[in-house]
Ligand SMILES: Cc1ncc(C[n+]2csc(CCOP(=O)(O)OP(=O)(O)O)c2C)c(N)n1
């Protein structure tokens with residue numbers, strides 16, 4: 001059955017056909033026809049944000065916590081430019097989102113019309129793919145393609161720019177089954193010879209490690225299940241990047257904790273000292289490798305990634321496997337089992353003994369206080385009091401983010417939403433709303449720093465309007481803490497502009513938004529205060545005043561190899577050489 | 585099979601084609617990139633090169649399959665083997681890119697460029713220019729009493745060589761198309 005409809009109706013119809021339940025957006029002149037179409041239906045919910053950056057981060061939070069594609073709708077010009085940060089954030093972290101932007105009518109394009117911006121030009125390097133649709137006849141097909149591209153292969157953000165006259169004009173709607181098959185069909189199965197080569201290495205390795213990343217989560221819950229099976233069957237230790245937390249459970253016996261710049265001592269030393277590194281859906285980011293020349297110098301390296309360009313980009317590997325993590329792990333396990341489930345038991349026993357020695361260092365220990373709330377303590381209490389709950393965590397960017405990664409445990413994938421690759425301050429609050437919209441009955445907490453949180457605090461209005469009972473747990477050190485830490489270690493304690501002066505009264509701010517504000521500064525009151533937050537049925541802004549000059553350890557200073565890590569009580573004077581100071 | 589001796593893929597842009605990382609010398613490679621002929625594709629490809637700091641020595645683009653809606657972009661680029669591999673992988677993953685062929689790595693290929701040369705001069709220089717043009721098999725496509733426009737097709741090296749010879753003889757302007765290239769054989 002062919003149906004004729006307006007471009008605006010096509011947008012809504014195509015979103016429905018793609019299974020979209022909710023759109024995060026903000027109206028304006030160039031998208032009014034689409035808003036009109038949204039008004040006249042009840043299948044798709046629209047969440048009105050307060051700033052388009054918020055809409056995109058909400059779509060990211062929604063996508064990351066559900067595995068579905070998130071959708072944002074913005075107007076032309078400023079609406080589209082406000083969306084740019086979110087697009088790059090999603091690009092860096094491989095989050096599937098579709099952003100629809102309005103554009104001036106086709107006959108005005110190029111005339112510097114009111115609210116005209118070259119949106120496809122601006123967002124071309126910020127998206128996996130983008131389209132300017134100049135003819136209503138192509139609109140439905142383009143939207144279906146966009147969803148296909150966004151979720152296939154390495155997921156990512158896409159943008160569809162729709163001029164206003166294209167929204168008004170009518171044409172025939174093309175259903176998603178009717179569109180021509182896209183040539184874009186990334187390969188899912190890994191090369192079986194390469195997989196066999198990896199199995200051979202696994203059979204003899206004395207010091208193997210599974211280095212997992214966001215790709216495991218993007219591959220779907222099945223991939224996390226297979227990872228767990230692999231770790232249990234082989235008894236190989238598991239570490240993960242910031243993006244991969246939850247793929248392997250934090251309570252799992254083989255868990256070493258997060259690796260990288262602020263990763264755990266045992267995880268980083270195991271990476272440095274291993275003889276077989278199996279990278280599963282991670283990308284050898286510079287936060288992970290430290291000094292590339294000295295990165296895990298004695299290991300053979302295998303790399304499983306759906307994106308061939310990730311392989312040999314930073315670190316040359318011995319066994320490249322291009323494919324989807326889930327598919328490759330399935331074949332890997334099958335081949336390994338069929339060859340007799342061999343591992344080097346003696347080697348592994350010695351390796352675990354070594355790892356246990358590293359674990360005994362207790363790298364996360366910190367000096368607690370009876371008078372001041374240490375940020376680590378606050379997170380330990382939050383963890384203890386929310387354990388076992390149906391809990392989702394988002395974060396902002398800074399020290400609090402790293403402490404959250406270190407001190408909160410994730411048992412399942414899709415429970416941890418953080419801005420990894422781009423490190424976007426202002427991500428966490430809108431992301432938490434996106435998560436809450438997807439999981440209305442869950443406990444959603446944004447672990448925030450006061451400075452990051454202020455960057456998109458207007459979104460509390462969205463939380464209120466759409467009854468998203470998100471908990472904003474702000475570790476308030478009145479500092480741009482991570483910046484201050486670097487200035488302490490690198491710039492002679494010259495704290496140039498890293499002090500947040502004139503902070504708002506967060507409790508009054510909460511009242512102004514109509515939600516609950518809680519302030520806590522005494523460790524003795526902390527548990528009760530957290531319980532108050534958890535019991536309150538609506539949104540909460542929790543101002544947790546913490547130690548102002550706490551540093552986040554362990555830390556591998558920029559430009560240093562893994563085995564030159566700083567621990568909490570290390571003398572941190574002059575640890576980063578001039579060369580390291582150039583790095584970020 | 586030894587673990588590190590993985591069968592090399594036939595396709596040169598596969599990550600299986602590992603080359604010696606110690607070979608740091610830059611190489612020139614000619615890439616043929618088959619893309620969907622739609623607006624913005626060229627900008628996307630060029631943006632990749634500028635955004636990631638890769639070189640473009642020459643670039644040509646034209647539709648080659650009208651019904652299939654495909655264009656062929658021929659790019660001559662320079663880089664270490666690792667960079668060349670990255671360029672190919674980065675191009676290959678672009679949504680509108682259908683195929684990437686490394687004509688330099690895949691075997692012998694023919695490379696041709698068309699150039700127009702305007703040479704102005706009188707007397708001996710003029711006669712010498714015409715004589716050299718004959719040797720290089722350049723055609724005269726325009727002539728006045730004081731000038732010639734020569735047309736020549738050849739490898740970029742041949743065009744460079746002819747330009748060098750014309751310079752002292754009154755070379756005024758050159759227009760070059762950039763390289764078009766195809767693999768030899770079927
Ligand atoms: C949009 C943006 N601007 C600047 C930075 C650089 N930056 C990284 S962490 C940080 C300080 C964050 O302060 P806060 O949110 O209070 O967290 P804390 O480190 O104190 O826990 C800054 C400025 C960034 N990551 N993002």
Ligand SMILES: [Mg+2]
Nearest residue numbers: 449450479481
């Ligand atoms: Mg702070």
